[in-house]
Amino acid sequence: MKEGPVIASVAALLGDPARANILTALMDGRALTVSELAEAAGVTLQTASGHLAKLDAANLLVAEKQGRHRYFRLSGPDVAQVLEALMGLAQRTGATRVRTGPKDAALRSARICYDHLAGERGVAMLKAARQQGLINGDKDLAITTKGRAFFADFGIDLAALEKGRRPVCRACLDWSERHSHLGGALGAAILSRMIETGWIRREAGRVLTFTCEGVEGFETAFARPGEDASQAA
Amino acid sequence: MKEGPVIASVAALLGDPARANILTALMDGRALTVSELAEAAGVTLQTASGHLAKLDAANLLVAEKQGRHRYFRLSGPDVAQVLEALMGLAQRTGATRVRTGPKDAALRSARICYDHLAGERGVAMLKAARQQGLINGDKDLAITTKGRAFFADFGIDLAALEKGRRPVCRACLDWSERHSHLGGALGAAILSRMIETGWIRREAGRVLTFTCEGVEGFETAFARPGEDASQAA
DNA sequence: CCGATGCTTCGGCTATGATCGAAGTATGAA
């Protein structure tokens, strides 16, 4: 019986969705920075920082500092093994997803995540951009040639984004929707532009409110081609 | 990334100490009743009932009803595998124990668990009984011949206990101490006797208060032979 | 049938922990 609570302390760490996402993101053996893991987990930098401190303290992760960057990787293959065993069990038992979405509909609909659009609108935007051939890739997103024209027309200075150090395109897990929305420099620039053009009105907190003009513009720009009931999956 | 939150829902179930203890108790493939699992987990029947409902709903356990008894067992070997993988990881990473003990010193010292003595006093009693040769066994406790004489002298009608359906001796995990205390019919009878003789005063809630007379009697009856600083482990 | 035992459900309590805004520290590049 002595093993009971010891198991519980490790499992409790894995039982938080943000931390689970962080660990899963590291399963391929890569080392990622705090910022990258925050995006992968779909939480702010400060929240991710706290989670990483816990995982580090529990020796599930190993940290390496490179200048200003802090890289984390799994502390060993047994961590990945536990994750895989859990995945297998979850699949066999038909585990449903933890309901950890935001508490109200406004946040769920559209909110700011770090500096880009999240929520239903954010997920819909990335999905549309993929289906319109503006962006391709699954985890490693890239702008297509068609996309470059589209975003330039939208008012984004892509050259300036590419001059910066930040990745331009990044899939960022949306924790209310459980699919990705668009992060990275492009995601940030799009949100900034939407605020500039009056599509989105910033309010107190994280809620992003689409204006009437914004709803129209969004649906026009990010309508999904051939969208009908057969796309329900 | 999709696996993240699915993992989290399973891990969150394992991350509670009572539930972890329940699952660990079932690792040898046996089926146990709700009462037995409540004792194994060191919580009340009603709390265990709630936990078991969750584990059942998550398909980690399988339930069978036999008359008034409800038996639970693990739903498959992959559950045990996850638990073992977690044990290995916990060992490698030096996981510390989840601090889930009672909130105050009185409960920690002596309290009622189901119907027997728990807390520091309860653990000390079982330890002493073992060292005095009154009770032997690790998981399956049994009263020795020496123990029969001791408990009869203490005022316990062992024959009556053995006539009942309830196991006489049962190791029950003490969740504040993380060692076992004595459950089963004997544990209950001892507590009942201690209350009868004025050693223990029952108060509101679960706190059990030893009287001055009780402290003396307890130390006399359950002193550990050869107890000194070298026993600190 | 009645009392005992096994178990479930309800309701109230409260400790816990994830979250983010704000502020601060550390590092790198111009």
Next chain:
DNA sequence: TTCATACTTCGATCATAGCCGAAGCATCGG
């Protein structure tokens, strides 16, 4: 040196979930 970027820490908020007493339902045995 200054500004930008990466990250950490603090404090406040509040939703959540484990806990048990009380009550009720189901089953068993005399």
